[in-house]
Amino acid sequence: MQPIISVSGLNKTYGDFQALRNIDLQINRGEIFGLLGPNGAGKTTLINIICGIVKKSSGTVTVDGFDNVENFRETRSRIGLVPQELPTETFETPYDVCRFSRGLFGKPDNPAHIEKVLRSLSLWDKKNNKIMTLSGGMKRRVLICKALAHEPEILFLDEPTAGVDVELRQDMWNVVQALRESGVTVILTTHYIEEAEQLADRIGVINHGEVIIVQEKTRLMKELGKKQLVLHLSESVSVLPSSLENYQLELGGDGLELTYHYDTQRDRTGITALLSDLHAAGIKFNDLHTSQSSLEEIFVGLVNKKI
Amino acid sequence: MNFHAIRAIYRTEMARMMRTVVQSIVAPVLSTSLYFVVFGSAIGSRITEIDGVGYGAFIVPGLIMLAIMTESISNSSFAIYFPKFTGTIFELLSAPVSFVEVVIGYVGAAASKSVVIGMIILATAGLFVDLHIAHPLVMLLFLVLISVSFSLFGFILGVWADGWEKLTIVPVLVIMPLTFLGGTFYSISMLPPVWQTISLFNPVVYLVSGFRWAFFENSDVAVAVSFAMVMAFLLVCLFVVYWIFKTGYKIRC
Ligand SMILES: Nc1ncnc2c1ncn2[C@@H]1O[C@H](COP(=O)(O)OP(=O)(O)O)[C@@H](O)[C@H]1O
Ligand SMILES: [Mg+2]
Numbered sequence: 001m002q003p004i005i006s007v008s009g010l011n012k013t014y015g016d017f018q019a020l021r022n023i024d025l026q027i028n029r030g031e032i033f034g035l036l037g038p039n040g041a042g043k044t045t046l047i048n049i050i051c052g053i054v055k056k057s058s059g060t061v062t063v064d065g066f067d068n069v070e071n072f073r074e075t076r077s078r079i080g081l082v083p084q085e086l087p088t089e090t091f092e093t094p095y096d097v098c099r100f101s102r103g104l105f106g107k108p109d110n111p112a113h114i115e116k117v118l119r120s121l122s123l124w125d126k127k128n129n130k131i132m133t134l135s136g137g138m139k140r141r142v143l144i145c146k147a148l149a150h151e152p153e154i155l156f157l158d159e160p161t162a163g164v165d166v167e168l169r170q171d172m173w174n175v176v177q178a179l180r181e182s183g184v185t186v187i188l189t190t191h192y193i194e195e196a197e198q199l200a201d202r203i204g205v206i207n208h209g210e211v212i213i214v215q216e217k218t219r220l221m222k223e224l225g226k227k228q229l230v231l232h233l234s235e236s237v238s239v240l241p242s243s244l245e246n247y248q249l250e251l252g253g254d255g256l257e258l259t260y261h262y263d264t265q266r267d268r269t270g271i272t273a274l275l276s277d278l279h280a281a282g283i284k285f286n287d288l289h290t291s292q293s294s295l296e297e298i299f300v301g302l303v304n305k306k307i
Numbered sequence: 308m309n310f311h312a313i314r315a316i317y318r319t320e321m322a323r324m325m326r327t328v329v330q331s332i333v334a335p336v337l338s339t340s341l342y343f344v345v346f347g348s349a350i351g352s353r354i355t356e357i358d359g360v361g362y363g364a365f366i367v368p369g370l371i372m373l374a375i376m377t378e379s380i381s382n383s384s385f386a387i388y389f390p391k392f393t394g395t396i397f398e399l400l401s402a403p404v405s406f407v408e409v410v411i412g413y414v415g416a417a418a419s420k421s422v423v424i425g426m427i428i429l430a431t432a433g434l435f436v437d438l439h440i441a442h443p444l445v446m447l448l449f450l451v452l453i454s455v456s457f458s459l460f461g462f463i464l465g466v467w468a469d470g471w472e473k474l475t476i477v478p479v480l481v482i483m484p485l486t487f488l489g490g491t492f493y494s495i496s497m498l499p500p501v502w503q504t505i506s507l508f509n510p511v512v513y514l515v516s517g518f519r520w521a522f523f524e525n526s527d528v529a530v531a532v533s534f535a536m537v538m539a540f541l542l543v544c545l546f547v548v549y550w551i552f553k554t555g556y557k558i559r560c
Contacts, residue, residue, distance in 0.1 A: 092319070105312070
């Protein structure tokens with residue numbers, strides 16, 4: 001299937017500073033894509049170029065097969081953007097600004113749709129209040145409603161939950177899930193890993209203006225993630241026998257917990273051998289469990305490796 | 308062409324005028340009435356006629372011109388400066404619109420306001436003096452063209468300005484003097500010859516003169532020359548606006 005967004009050889013320089021380096025990226029139709037990277041990595045710049053707010057220095061961006069500069073009307077009408085900053089009108093009302101956004105993006109008035117969007121973000125009873133009287137969280141809701149007012153096929157959420165309360169986060173996830181079910185492609189940037197971990201189907205990691213890796217989330221976690229096996233011993237052990245040296249075990253929990261790190265990618269994890277060597281050494285255990293490293297650990301590992 | 312976008316911008320801008328109806332309409336009407344009382348009555352009692360027109364009536368076109376020029380500039384410069392200032396301009400930049408829709412929306416709304424204000428002032432003036440408009444259609448044409456060109460000028464000012472000072476200084480330092488020295492309240496034929504020549508370099512002279520011709524059929528410069536000046540100013544502004552959007556000057560980085 002043709003990707004809905006295709007970025008190739010994209011570069012952006014601000015004066016001498018290269019904010020994006022030769023970016024190649026494909027976003028699939030209908031997926032939730034998490035763009036992950038530390039502050040200043042170039043996430044906002046990349047999004048703003050795709051949306052047409054920032055000019056690219058070189059490279060191409062196509063949206064649904066249309067070039068985003070030559071056929072900007074085609075590409076932009078398909079996109080909704082919730083920006084990172086919180087710029088909102090002040091004297092207007094949520095209802096009016098949503099109606100404005102819808103018109104601006106080329107759609108005829110549709111009060112029913114505006115109502116649906118405002119309701120989905122719990123803004124319906126505030127629809128006629130001046131925006132400046134709303135709280136910060138409410139203002140962000142207004143921005144999300146504005147981005148959805150013209151029924152975009154693609155939604156960009158730039159750092160959507162930075163400084164946002166739990167309730168709004170929940171509302172937002174519900175909206176994102178509903179959008180996804182209706183076939184909308186969602187791209188969210190974040191430096192909160194758990195956000196990407198919870199929501200995204202695929203994850204791209206960007207650092208210093210370069211895309212380091214793009215991978216399905218589950219595969220990323222499987223491939224790059226280390227697993228660990230923790231054994232709970234029946235009797236406390238103070239020193240491990242030399243026969244177990246090769247396993248580089250960690251002894252903890254007052255000598256009652258034994259941790260073994262292994263790589264799921266290898267042919268052999270070494271678990272079977274470890275268990276039989278433990279048996280031979282006379283170490284007994286009454287429980288065991290395995291755990292996987294979080295995306296966070298993977299992310300930190302990736303970013304550090306590249307520096 | 309994205310007509311829904313033009314309508315959205317236009318509607319929002321006009322709604323803002325309704326929201327601030329006192330500031331947008333009552334204020335210019337009040338200040339014009341004051342000019343009228345002060346200049347019309349105080350000076351009018353000394354100068355009875357200029358070129359065969361009673362002084363009170365003579366200043367009406369100039370007063371309207373003064374109001375629509377300042378209103379056009381302030382309305383459209385503010386309309387585009389404000390989103391730049393708050394950051395809401397991101398939406399305009401990411402929308403499927405070209406400069407054509409943006410300019411028609413903002414400049415159209417600002418010019419509409421000016422035309423409405425011009426009409427209201429005209430009606431207000433009608434309460435004070437007997438007005439006879441010789442060429443109503445020409446008057447309307449000048450009113451619309453001048454409103455549009457100065458709204459375009461205001462749009463350019465709003466894009467160029469990177470602070471409130473710049474936004475307010477141009478109307479005060481440039482437009483007000485040019486208007487007062489542009490034959491708003493007198494005929495330039497009343498000036499010494501040297502100043503008459505100098506006045507001809509003031510573009511406002513041509514606008515006021517052409518507009519006044521539509522009322523009384525007398526003017527400082529030929530009406531065709533006035534018309535040509537208005538069109539020239541309009542075209543220059545259109546070109547600058549086109550260039551701004553072509554290059555993304557101060558808007559897109
Ligand atoms: N308008 C600009 N002028 C100069 N540098 C900029 C501009 N916008 C962003 N940058 C720089 O580009 C880099 C990437 O910024 P950004 O895309 O906002 O990162 P992120 O969204 O990942 O935090 C940063 O180093 C930032 O300082
Ligand atoms: Mg950012």
